[in-house]
Amino acid sequence: MLSENKTAAILVIGDEILSGRTREGNAHHLAGVLSAVGIDLKEIRVVADEQPLIVEAIRALDSSLGGRYDLLFTSGGIGPTHDDVTADSVAEAFGTGIEMNEEALAVMRARWEARGVPVTGNRTRMARIPVGAKLIANSYSAAPGFHIGNTYVMAGVPEVFRAMVDAILPELPTGRPPVSESLDLHRGESEVAEELKSVAEAYPDLSLGSYPWHRDGTFGTMLVVRGLDQDRVAAAMAELKGRISA
């Protein structure tokens, strides 16, 4: 699909995903949001809670560090425990220090003190933020995320991740969201592959996909035409329908 939209990657950090203990959902949520606002998600990576791996992935993915994509969003590893090494990894990747951020500390103190929770050393660990980063508000709990270079660092807890995505959305360089039309057929993929290919070749600016499904003992194929221009998508779908029923 042709597009001048910004490109993006998501980096998920967490041993619990790789061990099979947790089924990741934040990347799927953000993928839908990015698509809706016209940012082209090109890659998702999941790595362990190990600083060298995280540093390398950030450098490979954030264009401001010579990496591949315009924007990078991370999920996980910014909690208060010893296995939360994302903030230190981001600081290392950007070659900056890490400091107790007074603004973050004030936000966290205000929230906790209102609940009578003491602000201990471990809690304040979540206010350690790379120097020069801008905070990302956390409307769900308290500890903020942060943004440095083209990297947006967010928490792995799903409710907090979503709150942080909502917080950064207004400042993202949004583009032209793709539109799509679908056609659900009770036929196998192979039976429509020729027609699909012909239309895909006639509309190189669009993305045509086919997704086989099986349910209730029957099978079929969902054909999806996707692109930036509604008229082109509609024209391609009309041609596809014509060819298939012919």
Added chain:
Amino acid sequence: MLSENKTAAILVIGDEILSGRTREGNAHHLAGVLSAVGIDLKEIRVVADEQPLIVEAIRALDSSLGGRYDLLFTSGGIGPTHDDVTADSVAEAFGTGIEMNEEALAVMRARWEARGVPVTGNRTRMARIPVGAKLIANSYSAAPGFHIGNTYVMAGVPEVFRAMVDAILPELPTGRPPVSESLDLHRGESEVAEELKSVAEAYPDLSLGSYPWHRDGTFGTMLVVRGLDQDRVAAAMAELKGRISA
């Protein structure tokens, strides 16, 4: 966690994951299986249905091509339509040709002819297999996956992916599966971070993780100790419980 187990990566191929249309589940399934048989999953990547991106990812991840991990498992892009480019990408990554595989064709013909389905040109596209690859049986439908170098190429349809995982399992270089013990606390992560860190430092051969949870208006933390030796895991958990209740 210290381990002499083989390392692995999963490469998921599919625009529909990146657009947010489909929530990926194959990587989560395989992550659980690999953990159970003692293979250490170190990375998951999701890339689009674009040959150069797939080739690059395979080369980066398969040790037989100079990549990082002992084993690579792929999901998706081996169907009959124009957007299925995984087989061609694998052939390119391994610098081999791609050919109509007679064994694959025979398997597919036997199954389809028994159902009275004609074996058309598009269906036979799924029998195009890189030269030198060994087939992976597909007990769910018919078109096989394949194995070349250290890369196992499997279908994206969840039922077929699972059938192929079952088929390769007996031949994988399994290791020592980790064991784990969990402790569910109605306390915040910060309140136990110090104790968790102390025990983690005392047991460098183990992996200690903490996972905050929120449900029904209450919150807590699940602590997980993971390692290869049951006695060590039990000892670390006992020490953790002792420190937390002290």
